[in-house]
Amino acid sequence: MSSRASILEKIRNNKPELVELPDLSIFTHNVTTENLIDTFIEVSTTNASTVVNLVNTETSLELFLAKFIAENFGEHSKVYNTLNGNDIPEIDFKTTHVDVFVALPKIAVAENGCMWITNEQLPQRISAFGSENTLFIVDHKNIVPTMHQAYSKVKENIGEYGVFIAGPSKTADIEQSLVIGAQGAVSNTIILI
Amino acid sequence: MSIHAQKAKDFIANEERTNWHDGALWHVRNKRDISASGVPEWEALRNTASQIKDNVLSNLDTYLIQFEAAAKANGVHIHWAANGNEHNAIIGDIIDKHNARKIVKSKSMLTEECGLNHFLEDNGIEIIDTDLGERIIQMRNEPPSHIVLPAIHIKKEEVGELFHAQLGTEKGNADPTYLTKAARTHLQNKFFEADIAITGVNFAIAETGGVVICTNEGNADMGCHAAPVHIHCMGMEKILPKLEHLGVFTRLLARSATGQPSTIYTSHYHKPESSKEMHIVIVDNGRSEQLAKEDFRNSLKCIRCGACMNTCPIYRRSGGHSYHATIPGPIGAILQPNRDLKAYSDLPFASTLCGSCSDVCPVKINIHEQLYKWRQEIYKNNELPKSKVTSLKIATKVFKSPSTYDFLGKFARASMKALPRFMMYNKFNDWGKHRELPQPPKQSFKEWYKNKNNE
Numbered sequence: 001m002s003s004r005a006s007i008l009e010k011i012r013n014n015k016p017e018l019v020e021l022p023d024l025s026i027f028t029h030n031v032t033t034e035n036l037i038d039t040f041i042e043v044s045t046t047n048a049s050t051v052v053n054l055v056n057t058e059t060s061l062e063l064f065l066a067k068f069i070a071e072n073f074g075e076h077s078k079v080y081n082t083l084n085g086n087d088i089p090e091i092d093f094k095t096t097h098v099d100v101f102v103a104l105p106k107i108a109v110a111e112n113g114c115m116w117i118t119n120e121q122l123p124q125r126i127s128a129f130g131s132e133n134t135l136f137i138v139d140h141k142n143i144v145p146t147m148h149q150a151y152s153k154v155k156e157n158i159g160e161y162g163v164f165i166a167g168p169s170k171t172a173d174i175e176q177s178l179v180i181g182a183q184g185a186v187s188n189t190i191i192l193i
Numbered sequence: 194m195s196i197h198a199q200k201a202k203d204f205i206a207n208e209e210r211t212n213w214h215d216g217a218l219w220h221v222r223n224k225r226d227i228s229a230s231g232v233p234e235w236e237a238l239r240n241t242a243s244q245i246k247d248n249v250l251s252n253l254d255t256y257l258i259q260f261e262a263a264a265k266a267n268g269v270h271i272h273w274a275a276n277g278n279e280h281n282a283i284i285g286d287i288i289d290k291h292n293a294r295k296i297v298k299s300k301s302m303l304t305e306e307c308g309l310n311h312f313l314e315d316n317g318i319e320i321i322d323t324d325l326g327e328r329i330i331q332m333r334n335e336p337p338s339h340i341v342l343p344a345i346h347i348k349k350e351e352v353g354e355l356f357h358a359q360l361g362t363e364k365g366n367a368d369p370t371y372l373t374k375a376a377r378t379h380l381q382n383k384f385f386e387a388d389i390a391i392t393g394v395n396f397a398i399a400e401t402g403g404v405v406i407c408t409n410e411g412n413a414d415m416g417c418h419a420a421p422v423h424i425h426c427m428g429m430e431k432i433l434p435k436l437e438h439l440g441v442f443t444r445l446l447a448r449s450a451t452g453q454p455s456t457i458y459t460s461h462y463h464k465p466e467s468s469k470e471m472h473i474v475i476v477d478n479g480r481s482e483q484l485a486k487e488d489f490r491n492s493l494k495c496i497r498c499g500a501c502m503n504t505c506p507i508y509r510r511s512g513g514h515s516y517h518a519t520i521p522g523p524i525g526a527i528l529q530p531n532r533d534l535k536a537y538s539d540l541p542f543a544s545t546l547c548g549s550c551s552d553v554c555p556v557k558i559n560i561h562e563q564l565y566k567w568r569q570e571i572y573k574n575n576e577l578p579k580s581k582v583t584s585l586k587i588a589t590k591v592f593k594s595p596s597t598y599d600f601l602g603k604f605a606r607a608s609m610k611a612l613p614r615f616m617m618y619n620k621f622n623d624w625g626k627h628r629e630l631p632q633p634p635k636q637s638f639k640e641w642y643k644n645k646n647n648e
């Protein structure tokens with residue numbers, strides 16, 4: 001008998017009587033837009049992201065972004081920008097230093113600062129991890145209260161690969177001291193529009 | 194002396210380190226409390242998570258078949274391993290097929306359980322753990338001492354020396370930021386050199402055939418996206434029915450583990466990137482037997498958050514290695530006896546049965562009750578340590594006879610007052626080690642009650 005067959009048979013013989021799945025509809029959250037924005041900013045800041053709030057300004061995003069990148073990552077920084085679709089020439093991340101990865105997540109979560117991007121925004125999956133810094137443009141209309149609402153949106157299109165990113169990579173593996181910048185991006189910026 | 198007691202003794206020999214370890218883990222436990230209390234529906238989440246896992250365990254075969262079909266439709270290769278050896282052999286075959294020589298691996302307690310690293314190293318394959326804590330202990334040739342904080346037993350000065358010797362960092366520099374950067378550079382090279390990346394799995398979704406991996410460092414994703422082949426190894430109990438159930442578990446996991454509202458990366462792998470290959474190995478290794486045991490099957494609900502370790506007064510003061518098992522702490526103490534009752538008969542006794550583990554467990558495993566039940570199993574199977582059998586026999590006699598009990602009580606109270614220190618604080622009295630015994634009361638409860646009624 002194959003291992004597959006024997007494992008399944010053992011489970012069939014050993015499993016308890018069927019227990020029904022619980023109701024998830026008890027997890028509802030009615031939160032105002034202001035509240036969502038405030039919580040998202042607060043949590044993201046705690047997660048060590050830099051947050052720039054442009055929600056109530058008239059600033060042109062394009063101009064702001066160009067200026068922000070030049071000021072923070074250098075005039076000649078290499079940018080992996082996915083804002084205009086994923087038709088981007090392939091980069092060898094092994095040999096090319098990319099300063100900043102830019103994307104617009106489809107979902108942002110107020111309770112924990114998670115931002116959802118999928119293969120649609122990741123022509124090369126490694127781009128969000130192998131770039132030195134990440135920068136996300138978050139449309140405040142995309143903020144949901146908790147992971148429950150986030151997954152009901154994720155469900156519509158799970159994609160081939162999708163990731164919630166909640167800030168720059170970090171570790172506390174040496175004596176519990178928090179260090180920002182482990183194996184993924186060393187900084188994360190959120191521009192809220 | 195049991196293995197746990199002996200190893201705990203070695204650990205606490207360094208009092209300063211013990212106190213640091215105790216305090217550091219209590220700090221993590223505290224962060225968990227603050228985080229959990231910020232979620233008003235926390236208890237509802239725990240109940241729901243526990244019920245979802247009940248459903249999963251009661252329908253596991255169907256979910257696994259559904260998962261397999263969905264994953265195969267996504268172009269993912271599925272393998273089944275009855276035990277650790279088969280798991281290692283499957284990975285060995287994939288490595289052979291690709292002529293791979295260099296492997297990177299992100300944190301996976303399952304591959305630890307199966308002894309994958311040793312197996313590959315014995316076959317001349319380089320395997321590099323890419324989680325910083327795991328890399329540190331790998332360089333030291335040690336197993337992890339905690340499932341979420343694998344290097345919690347090591348001081349930064351020791352990491353500094355280790356990195357100086359193996360990565361060429363400055364001598365005497367023990368700054369965590371400096372050392373983390375050095376590890377980052379070292380690991381970036383390893384990611385791009387690797388032929389295959391291996392990861393563990395936090396959750397697998399029956400409905401969609403995908404696996405979910407949670408990290409803070411981004412090392413699992415760096416590995417998988419840089420290498421042409423990625424393999425995900427999962428215990429078969431990791432299944433969740435649908436995507437929406439992730440909403441419950443992602444809210445619980447990081448908050449319980451470190452007090453963070455979420456891990457930094459929660460990655461969902463459904464299909465390989467074009468021209469790449471994705472494999473999933475589904476592992477039993479004793480889980481189907483655990484499923485049959487009504488009293489113990491709940492331990493299969495564990496999501497490996499580590500909260501029961503951080504809160505455990507024994508774990509915090511005896512260190513993860515004292516459990517001489519892949520999974521230490523309270524959950525390890527109920528998982529390991531299932532694998533080998535004789536070898537791990539000491540672990541269910543490494544507990545005060547205070548129940549704090551069950552209180553913090555996000556999936557509501559009745560850990561302390563299972564510890565108590567394992568003690569009974571161990572007694573029934575004659576695996577109780579001799580010292581315990583003798584003292585329990587004496588205790589049974591004493592408790593059976595009220596007059597002996599009264600007499601010994603009086604005798605103990607009198608002698609605790611009268612005996613010189615060296616008679617009480619010596620190597621024969623474990624209760625007098627590292628602590629002051631309480632002042633004996635003047636009278637017993639019975640005497641006090643009698644007097645009170647006579648007044």
Ligand code: SF4
Binds near residue numbers: 449497501556
């Ligand atoms: S038993 Fe519960 S508390 Fe312990 S690691 Fe598992 S899920 Fe976490």
